[in-house]
Amino acid sequence: MSEHDFCDTVHALVARIPPGCVATYGDLAAYAGRPRAARQAGYAMHRCPPSLPWHRVINARGRLSVAANSTAWLTQRRRLEEEGVVFMGGRIELARYRWAGPDHD
DNA sequence: ACTGTGACACAGG
């Protein structure tokens, strides 16, 4: 991909996460070339276009980083489950669903 | 320029 702002790079990466897979904020930052910018990845998601599969982005603990039981939380969880992602005790098993990155797909 | 603030992550306790 060509040179863009970090925010745009993150959005481009999110667009490439396959259905049924997830990526953490830290993963996106790393794939974008900034391993220590997980927080910025979070900010980028706060500002991401609704057309992107934003629901496939979760935190490193395998949990959804939006307010629990909020409409966004319900939407994110429902969409993931529709794609086959299983929640166990409110958590997702990262080892099983984690996206390997833009170079892998 | 400085400070407060996050859809974060990781090491400790």
Place this chain on the structure above:
DNA sequence: CCCTGTGCCACAG
């Protein structure tokens, strides 16, 4: 498992 402190980076006021 939860809670806390520390490191992190860019944005907002």
